[in-house]
Amino acid sequence: MKRLSDIIAKNPIAVLVILCAVSLLLGINIRGVDLKVDTESMVPKDDPVIQDLMETVEDFGSQDMMMVAIKAPIYTGETLARVQRIADQVLDLPGVEDVVTPLDAQVIRGDEFGLEISPVTYGTPETEEEIEKFKIALKDSPQGSAMVSEDGDALAIFITLEPGVATSLESRDLARDIEAIAFQEKVPGEEIYVIGEVYLGYIATNNMLRDLRILFPLSLVVVVASLYMSFGSMFDVATLIASILMSLACTIGLMA
Template sequence: MIRRTARWIARHPIWVLGGVALVTAFFGVFAPRIEFLTDMEKMLPQDNPVVQRFEETKDTFGSQSMVMVAMAAPEGGTVFNLETLKKLYAITVEFEELEDEKLLEDVMSPANMDIVQGTATALVVGPILPHPPETEEDVAVFREKALSERMLKGTFVLED
């Protein structure tokens, strides 16, 4: 069977080339209609609550190429307390270690972001607190600076 087919192909090259050209033309007509979906968002179920939350987060923070870890206070509570801020600083240090190992590109946290503060004689650029909070006074300073810094308020730190 194979030899017979091979002989027919060898004896009728014009017919074979014509057939290949027809098949190629047929598929070529439909080739421009092929779509490649590379946007993962279009492949996700839009009615899924997790996908909807992702969309809200992306709209708020403007990126999907960034991973954000959020801390929320229990109902009626606040994240501005000694225990929570110590956790924030500890998590930031752990992520910075991953950054040092080149597993993360950039770590941004209220615990490590520099803010600009004006004094009577100069502008001072530095972290909100140079160390993890140790006292309630440190917590009060952190809260005041975090909520008054426009680069943090509404993005990294929410008032409510």
């Protein structure tokens, strides 16, 4: 150990250059670090339960869902038109498999000749007469009734994601785009909510990054002030901070 100390003391500049070079080389890998908040990425792919789940998705379709909830009087031409616009725009997004709104509900009626399946409406209702017919048909549809409140003040839009999208890096962009589409149709006096695991992960990631942008500089200022009060020299403080940053760069770089 004494021999190593003597080498460092005799060649401080060379040692510093080597440390900086190593920190830089390892620190470049920090770009490969990714923040994941979904639980599926944290379990082994060869786990029997996960394999069964993947086979189920292949057989029966994606189980990854999102929902846009709108709290507003729904039996108006304006609201129904906005619901249709939201559905059309969301369906065009990459990663979306299907979108179902109350306008897409089916009515199933039985008679002596068999079952008759028909949509609750053809197109988006605009006139009062069309809206009233839509309202009556919706009450006869269990599927449609499940997407609207009994008092007609709220509705839900169900979004089915393509298999694998929820655990991919593209899920954040998809959640952001769905949020933007939904909120751009919001009018004063109504409430719109985006719901789903993908959206919660998107919000959690944004909150973490926002906290890092605020708390890291703040904590750095506090640490520098505390060290300066202890050492009384900015050179000593800068040296200590630099060594800490190099250690972090090497550690995170190796993790990446």
